[in-house]
Amino acid sequence: MWELLRDLWDFTKTRKKFWLLPLILVMVLLGILLVLGPNSAVAPFVYTLF
Amino acid sequence: MTVVLGVSAFYHDSAAALLHDGEIVAAVQEERFTRRKNDPSFPIHAVRHCLDAAGLHPDQVDHLAFYDKPLLKFERLLETHLACAPRSLSAFVQAMPVWLKEKLFLKHLLRDHWRRLGGERIPLLSFPAHHQSHAASAFYPSPFERAAVLCLDGVGEWATTSAWCGAGRELEPLWQQDFPHSLGLLYSAFTVYCGFRVNSGEYKLMGLAPYGEPRYRDRILEELLDLKDDGSFRLNLRYFDFACGRRMTSERFHHLFGGPPRRPESELETRHMDLAASIQAVTEEIILRLARTLREETGERHLCLAGGVALNCVANGKLRAIGLFDEIWVQPAAGDAGGALGAALAVHHGRLGESRTPRRPDAMTGALLGPAYDEATMETALRRAGAAFERLSDDELDNRVAEALAAGKVVGWFQGRAEFGPRALGDRSILGDPRPAGMQSRINQKIKFRESFRPFAPAVLAKHQGDWFEMTEDSPYMLFVTRLRADRLRPAPEEVQGLERLRHPRSEVPAVTHVDGSARVQTVRPDIHPRFHRLLSAFHARTGCPMVVNTSFNVRGEPIVLTPEDALRCFFKTDMDLLALGPFLLEKTQQPNDVSIPAPPDTTEASHPILKATPKRVRQFAVSTAVVAAILFAFFFPWLAGKGPLWNVAAGCAAWGLWGLVFPRTLTRPYRAWMAFGQRLGRLTTPLLLGFVYFALVTPMGLALRLSGRDPLQRRTDPGAESYRRPSDHHLNTRLEKPF
Numbered sequence: 001m002w003e004l005l006r007d008l009w010d011f012t013k014t015r016k017k018f019w020l021l022p023l024i025l026v027m028v029l030l031g032i033l034l035v036l037g038p039n040s041a042v043a044p045f046v047y048t049l050f
Numbered sequence: 051m052t053v054v055l056g057v058s059a060f061y062h063d064s065a066a067a068l069l070h071d072g073e074i075v076a077a078v079q080e081e082r083f084t085r086r087k088n089d090p091s092f093p094i095h096a097v098r099h100c101l102d103a104a105g106l107h108p109d110q111v112d113h114l115a116f117y118d119k120p121l122l123k124f125e126r127l128l129e130t131h132l133a134c135a136p137r138s139l140s141a142f143v144q145a146m147p148v149w150l151k152e153k154l155f156l157k158h159l160l161r162d163h164w165r166r167l168g169g170e171r172i173p174l175l176s177f178p179a180h181h182q183s184h185a186a187s188a189f190y191p192s193p194f195e196r197a198a199v200l201c202l203d204g205v206g207e208w209a210t211t212s213a214w215c216g217a218g219r220e221l222e223p224l225w226q227q228d229f230p231h232s233l234g235l236l237y238s239a240f241t242v243y244c245g246f247r248v249n250s251g252e253y254k255l256m257g258l259a260p261y262g263e264p265r266y267r268d269r270i271l272e273e274l275l276d277l278k279d280d281g282s283f284r285l286n287l288r289y290f291d292f293a294c295g296r297r298m299t300s301e302r303f304h305h306l307f308g309g310p311p312r313r314p315e316s317e318l319e320t321r322h323m324d325l326a327a328s329i330q331a332v333t334e335e336i337i338l339r340l341a342r343t344l345r346e347e348t349g350e351r352h353l354c355l356a357g358g359v360a361l362n363c364v365a366n367g368k369l370r371a372i373g374l375f376d377e378i379w380v381q382p383a384a385g386d387a388g389g390a391l392g393a394a395l396a397v398h399h400g401r402l403g404e405s406r407t408p409r410r411p412d413a414m415t416g417a418l419l420g421p422a423y424d425e426a427t428m429e430t431a432l433r434r435a436g437a438a439f440e441r442l443s444d445d446e447l448d449n450r451v452a453e454a455l456a457a458g459k460v461v462g463w464f465q466g467r468a469e470f471g472p473r474a475l476g477d478r479s480i481l482g483d484p485r486p487a488g489m490q491s492r493i494n495q496k497i498k499f500r501e502s503f504r505p506f507a508p509a510v511l512a513k514h515q516g517d518w519f520e521m522t523e524d525s526p527y528m529l530f531v532t533r534l535r536a537d538r539l540r541p542a543p544e545e546v547q548g549l550e551r552l553r554h555p556r557s558e559v560p561a562v563t564h565v566d567g568s569a570r571v572q573t574v575r576p577d578i579h580p581r582f583h584r585l586l587s588a589f590h591a592r593t594g595c596p597m598v599v600n601t602s603f604n605v606r607g608e609p610i611v612l613t614p615e616d617a618l619r620c621f622f623k624t625d626m627d628l629l630a631l632g633p634f635l636l637e638k639t640q641q642p643n644d645v646s647i648p649a650p651p652d653t654t655e656a657s658h659p660i661l662k663a664t665p666k667r668v669r670q671f672a673v674s675t676a677v678v679a680a681i682l683f684a685f686f687f688p689w690l691a692g693k694g695p696l697w698n699v700a701a702g703c704a705a706w707g708l709w710g711l712v713f714p715r716t717l718t719r720p721y722r723a724w725m726a727f728g729q730r731l732g733r734l735t736t737p738l739l740l741g742f743v744y745f746a747l748v749t750p751m752g753l754a755l756r757l758s759g760r761d762p763l764q765r766r767t768d769p770g771a772e773s774y775r776r777p778s779d780h781h782l783n784t785r786l787e788k789p790f
Contacts, residue, residue, distance in 0.1 A: 003157060011121045011790040023128055023747055030743075031150040 001032060052402060053110055055100060055173070056394030057093060057160075058117040058183075058386050060153055062249050064093040065387035065470075067419075068100035068111075069394045072404055074191065074413060076103035077470040078420040079387045082612040085650045088249055089609075092163045093390075099421050101167075108169030115397040117389035118180035120156045121790035122207035124149060126229060128748075129762035134294035135744070135752030141296050142748065143740045156789065177789045178396035180206025180389065181226065181357070182782055184381075187392030188356035189216035190399060190406060191413035192379040198350040200340060203357035203385075204234035211282075211340065212778060215348050219399040219406040223778035224348070230293040230763055231284050231774065233336055234359050236275070239290055239298040240329040244322045245312030248298070249358075256364055257504045259330040260566035261548055262323030266307065267331045273306060275332075276767040281339030282774040284767045293763060318503070320548055334365045341374055351376040356392070360384040360529075361472065363570050367531035370523065382417040382527035383471030391470075401786045416578040417527060418477055420468030423614055428632045431614035435647045439634045444584065451630050452588035455483045455598060459627035460497055462603055464617045465581050469610070473528045474602035475572060476509060476582030478610050478617075480626065482599035484508055484559035489599060491552070493561070496625035500606040503549055506599045507570040508562035511586050514596035515573050518559075526579070528572040528600075534559075539567045561599050572600060618647045663721045665714040671721045672710020676703045 008028065012018055054069040059080075067077035076099060081087055083095035101108060127145060131138050152159055161172050178186065184201040199214035199221070210232035213224040241251045244258070277283040287293060289303040304310050312322055341353060353375040355366065361384050370378050381388050398404050432439050442450060451461055463479045474480075480497060482489050484506075494502050507528050508518075516522045521532030533539075538557050542565065546554055551565040562569050576583040590596045603617065604610045605624060611617045614631055621629040621636065622645060629636040680703035684696045710717045755762075764774075 001158075004155060007121060007157075007789055010788070011125075014785075014788075014790065015122075015125065017125065019751075020125065020128060023132075023751060024124075026743060026747060027128075027146070027150060028154065030739075031154045 004028070052112055052398070052404070053104070053106060054113040054115060054394045054398050054402075055097065055111050056115045056117065056183075056390040056392070056397075057097065058388075058390040058393070059092045060090055060148075060156075061386060062088045062090050063385055063387045064090050064096070065383070065390040066093045066096035066100050067391035067394050067470075068104055068106075069398050070104050070106075072398050072406075074391065074415070074419060076100040076419050077383070077391050078468065079383075079470070079609070081609040082420065082468060085609060085616070087607060087609050092159070094163060094167065097167060103421070108164060108167045109171045111169070111173045113176055113394075113397050113401070114160060114164070114173040115176045115178060115183075115393035116156065116160065117178065117183040117386070117393040119177045119207050119788070119790050120153055122179070124154060125790075126205075126208050130229070130293055131744075131748055132752040132755050133761060133763045133765075135749040138294040139741060139744050141294065142744050143737045144296060146740050147736055174787070176393070176397045176401055176786045178393045178400070178786055179209070179782055181209045181212040182221070182223070182396055183389040183392035184356040184384075185212065185214040185216075185221055185223075185354075185392065186396035186399070187383070187388040188354035188360075188379070188381045189214070189221055190395040191381070191391075192216075192352075192354045193408050193410045193412050194352040194354070194377070194379065195408050196350055197352035197354045197379075198344045198348045198375075199354045199356070200337075200344055200360075201357040202233055202337070202340075202355070202359035204238060205229045205232055209778075210234065213340075213344050214778075215350065216354065219404065221396070221400065221783070223780060223782050225775045226778045227282050227775055228764070230287060230290070231275075231282075233283075233333060234357070235290075235292055235298075236285065237329060237333055237359065237362075239292065239303070240325055242298040243303070243307070243311045244325055245314045245316060245318075247314075252358070253361070254501065254504060255326045256330060256362060257564075258318070258323055258326040259364070260327070260564050260568065261503060261551060262320065262325070262327035264328040264331040265324045266328035269306065270328055270332050271335075274303075276769065276774075277336065277339070278771070278773050279339065280343040280773045280775065281336050281341075283336065284764065284774050286767070287763065287765050318549065323548060330362075330364060333359070333362060334368055337362075337365045337369060338372070338374075341369055345374050353378045354381070355379070356381040356384045356388060358385045363529045364531045364568070366529055367521065367568075370521065370530055371532070377523070378530075379412065380527065380529040381471075382414060382469075382473065382475075382529065384529075385472065387471065397786060400783050411524065411526065411575075411578060414470075414527075417470045417473075417475060418467040418579075419470040421612060422467040423632070425632055428614045428634060431618060432631065432634060432636075435615075435618050436642060436645050437618065437636055438640045438642060439631075439636045441633050442635055443633070447630055447633060447635060448585050448588040449592075450635055451481075451585060451628065452592050454628050455481060455589055456593050458483055458486050458489070460489075460493060460625070462617060462621050462626050462629040462631075463582075463585070464603065464611070464614065464629065464631045468612055471527070472602075473572075474600065474610055475527065476574065476579045476585075476600065478603040478612070479509075479582075480599075480601050480603050481509075481585075482506075482561060483593075483595070484561040484563075484597055484599050485593075485595060487555050487560055489561035492625075493599065493601060498601065498605055499624075503552060505564040505570070506562050506601050507572055508559065508597040509572040509574050509582065509586065509600035510597035511583070511590060512573040512575045514590070515571065518597070519569065519571055521571065524575070525571045525573050526575065528570055531568050531570045533567050534563055534569060539563075542567070559595070559597065562597065615647055616650065618645075619650070622647065663718040668714040668717050668721045669711050671724065672714070672717055673707045675724070676707030676710070679703045679706070 080093035081089040209226040212226040291297040557563040684700035
């Protein structure tokens with residue numbers, strides 16, 4: 001997951017898209033919840049969200 | 051030893067390709083294994099085949115190349131929604147879940163799949179850009195030391211059209227045109243409007259074009275786009291819905307062309323034929339201008355083409371005919387499947403810096419890069435099915451098949467390695483005699499079960515090509531349309547219009563002559579397709595006709611057959627007369643009534659993996675539901691009501707959790723019921739959650755973007771501008787390992 005965050009930071013720096021960061025972060029947080037969720041104890045609740 | 055595996059996946063037509071020390075060892079599309087047309091899933095079967103073909107274990111793969119840059123694509127998606135907000139809610143809610151679950155975490159996903167393949171050592175990951183993969187697939191296997199490269203498709207990350215210059219192992223990006231101004235999407239919009247499906251109906255529209263007149267050409271050029279002399283253009287997005295919505299065309303488009311979109315399978319009207327002819331004419335005009343620009347600016351004498359639009363063989367044929375370039379080479383898997391091969395080649399020559407030695411005719415080995423099946427496997431399949439067959443020598447088989455073809459029979463021809471790309475080139479083909487007048491409609495309607503207007507391609511012996519066709523250059527991959535020579539053509543009756551023209555043969559080989567006197571030629575040479583060449587030679591010796599009808603071995607809507615079982619299934623459910631399966635020959639009339647071919651293996655996941663009630667998942671379910679229930683019902687709600695904790699409820703929840711931990715199997719039913727409930731609830735909560743994000747964040751950001759005067763979609767046209775091209779990012783070659 002840290003690798004994705006590092007890639008996203010490099011991406012915003014390289015592409016100079018800092019203004020997109022708020023939206024990207026919200027989407028990534030939702031995504032992290034979905035990717036980590038199924039392998040964790042909260043899986044039954046995450047699964048009902050998406 | 052260097053092993054590079056290229057993969058295209060998660061959009062449409064996923065595929066894998068493997069390079070061993072730079073040699074293309076194997077390449078195949080996933081759809082051939084799963085039997086799902088244009089299958090977008092991770093190509094696990096295709097990867098397994100590539101590894102098997104090279105005799106390698108996953109741990110021996112050094113580099114894994116994915117065919118696009120996911121973060122750049124995500125950027126395009128977000129900026130498109132910002133530019134469209136608040137009109138794109140529906141498209142946003144539809145597109146985002148798969149991004150949030152999978153595509154955003156592509157590295158994680160690729161490693162996960164790699165472990166499923168049995169790999170313990172994860173290869174180094176690379177992400178060439180989408181058009182970089184296309185360009186690499188076009189240039190590196192071509193026979194040219196130097197060439198200009200043109201990529202045309204729907205959209206990659208941002209680029210929809212891109213130009214490159216290849217020299218040796220270098221592939222330099224020159225310029226591009228960006229989304230949503232896309233020739234591929236423009237063509238697809240007309241495809242859908244005329245009642246065909248995106249990504250598979252474009253060939254049909256191209257085949258329909260010669261029945262019509264380009265009456266709408268000027269209207270398209272005046273209203274739908276602003277086309278510059280250099281071939282770059284901007285679409286007028288008021289006529290299209292694909293950028294902001296879920297449809298291809300808008301109501302304004304329908305009004306402009308005289309009515310709503312044609313419903314699939316409904317009757318084709320003259321208007322649809324004229325529209326097909328018109329968009330084909332516009333496409334040719336754009337490609338011609340782009341190619342001319344590239345020729346003038348680079349000075350290169352050779353041209354390579356790739357991208358889905360490069361499968362428009364009518365445009366390719368016209369481009370070749372005008373002689374702008376000395377030679378043109380088109381990647382046979384020009385669509386996204388070929389991106390897998392291109393990604394691997396881009397890494398081999400770009401990231402690893404390996405040298406390149408071009409060779410003739412090319413490095414694609416006739417596009418015969420898929421699986422082959424040995425005689426024992428075929429015989430087992432035949433015996434298991436209970437089919438009646440005989441085993442013949444090569445000469446006997448050629449003579450028997452040639453004789454049957456000459457007698458008007460239709461033959462399934464299954465030999466050697468499967469083709470890579472959308473065309474059957476003589477290894478997974480259905481063959482017929484092109485001379486009888488009814489052959490085209492018989493194969494179309496009784497064997498392929500497809501529209502009667504669609505033409506067939508001739509596979510012709512290379513040394514006789516010039517006797518029949520205007521084009522004399524090679525066309526081994528069926529990617530160029532040419533006209534029959536004037537002395538071979540019969541005049542078309544002027545009073546006959548539309549599909550009625552099918553009834554009037556245009557030549558002595560009517561099954562492969564389109565109504566406008568053209569043909570999509572495959573030239574068959576002994577050094578590229580030796581087995582097929584022998585058969586054609588036998589047919590020629592018997593009949594004096596150096597060509598046969600060659601169409602892909604499948605029925606409408608299905609992928610081309612891959613295995614002997616696929617071939618048998620197709621043979622028995624159609625009106626095909628004979629099947630040559632390797633050295634075995636089957637005649638339909640000789641078959642017993644009780645032939646039984648096993649159904650293809652079910653490669654779909656029965657249900658979402660989380661629905662499988664493993665003990666671990668049930669324990670998680672018991673504990674998490676116990677904790678949540680205790681928090682809500684034992685503590686939170688009583689606290690809201692001004693009461694103390696309900697310890698008996700808490701104890702009940704704890705008992706539930708403990709029971710689940712110790713006896714998970716007893717809670718399998720409640721687990722499944724909860725998950726099934728969750729699945730239904732998710733259909734409601736997903737749009738609600740994403741809708742909230744859309745209105746709380748995307749819409750205000752989009753409005754701010756608009757107020758600042760920025761438009762990521764560049765919707766404004768500029769009549770005074772000379773060009774809409776922009777220079778490509780020259781860092782593409784140094785950022786191959788980055789997903790952006």
